[in-house]
Amino acid sequence: LRGQVVSGMRPHHIARAGLGFVPEDRQIFPEHTVEDNLVIGQKKGPDGEDEWSIRRVYDVFPLLEPLRHRIAGRLSGGEQQMLAIARTLMGNPALLLLDEPSEGLAPIIVQRIGELLRQLRGTGATVLIAEQNMHFCLGLASHATVIDKGQIVYTSSIEELKANDNIRQRYLAL
Template identity: 55%
Template structure:
């Protein structure tokens, strides 16, 4: 795995109105990593992804992708530079067909990464091929999650931001989503995912950052995190 830093977040602060949500958060993602942001509900996981993506303005701190500042850029510009974002609420277009949803996500490929094509997407998500001409609104919640991930992949991102990909899904679908995420490393894709399901994270991630009250309080490999009972007790036990 390359040691190149792709996404660097330092001293990040963000607000919802007058309420501060992030307090000088730091997180660094290297090429090939699957970094899981873990924390209790309301810790700032989703806020971190929204701020990185430019949906929520960053007040202070730095945001860099491959050394290039993305702070203050519009989300569509950040997407073109190389970040892909799968929101927690999926945001598919229910009246459009699955194929149309996928086509809306198409962006040019990147020189150092294999290109995501419709054929490649259909091989990963066969159900989307079977129903490609049907309205996306008829899909189940799990199938909509697959479509949301697939549509983002059609944009050929270098770093994929995944917000709560396992939330509310049946165990069989969660298992499929986990296998898909683990396959991203072989595809050369780097992932930052927000998750409350610790067992899911331990299965798919290579590294873990624990967030509490809008700050990163722990970072380590998955193996290091597994045996750190103090961190789990202090920041994750309800």
Template identity: 65%
Template sequence: MSADALLIVHGVSAFYGSSQALFNLNLSIKAGQVMALIGRNGAGKSTTIRTIMGVLPPAQGSVHLAGRALEGLPPYMIARAGLGYVPEDRQIFPNHTVEENLEIADKPGLRGARDWTIPRVYDLFPILRERRHGPAGRLSGGEQQMLAIARTLMGNPDVLLLDEPSEGLAPIIVNRIAEVLIDFRRAGLTVLLAEQNMHFCLRVATDVTVISKGSVVYEGDIEAFRANDDVKLRYLSA
């Protein structure tokens, strides 16, 4: 574990009922990293994100954000502590307008920062500005994904957790999401990205953690991962 990491997950195990899903999992992310948590379907990627966020409380182990212990806190308190969560199923409010979805989430960051505002997220996703007065439930899947990301940014988080943001989207939308993540990387935002799409991760991430059967099996920067055919073949090929 890196001593200067912003988010540290140490020795975490988690269960769904009597079935163990995570096994003594360790993960650390420094400020400004875009960390791709990558693995096959069912490897434990989404479970890791949910456990960090407190949606699935860890059975053992610890989660720290900027030195503050998060394990045992309810998800809303973890969000207030500085984690922003974009779930796999997006969970927008379909009967509210696009702008109302953003207004609901509007709050300053932990230290009072308001780096993300409605005008700024509209600049990031211009299509949302065009749709701002319409019900969010009428957006396409790709537009809903943009709204879910924009809504989370409105909470001004210190770390953004993204669960499978490219899943089920048309290639043109996946490309737009990738461009947004590249912008985040250039701006020094800290992101944990759970993804199955290796090529998407190779494009946007600074670092990679590979997970298999609920355990971390590889960690490295993006260039080391790109060159490691053995890891890709063993843990990520179909």
């Protein structure tokens, strides 16, 4: 991460090095409000960056602002996913890692999460997505790595992946 080996480091040291992680099961603080969750996640980035404020989060995630006083555990799955991403961004990460961001969400919410991730990518943010829903990833990613049984079996640009019928049929069922 940014030229530093982070494997084996304690999680809080990895976070301080600039990795923002949005886990598969969201792990929001359900008894706190939306805004409390954002404040809990707030910290400067690895080089003192302070680009993500509550105001900017509400600008990027406008659906969260009217919910700012709502208890996070009472949000829908899609709202919780947006909150988990927004809370992670409050830590000003150099790299945002999302684990299965579309899992268990309604198609319209998956579409909204995709729009948000495209918007983040447009800001120059580095985003790494671990996702089984290839249709979700094809419109977002610039590069793809296919993993089968724990082994990397293919890596290329998204355009090359789209053109490779053998890999798509063998591993992706597209």
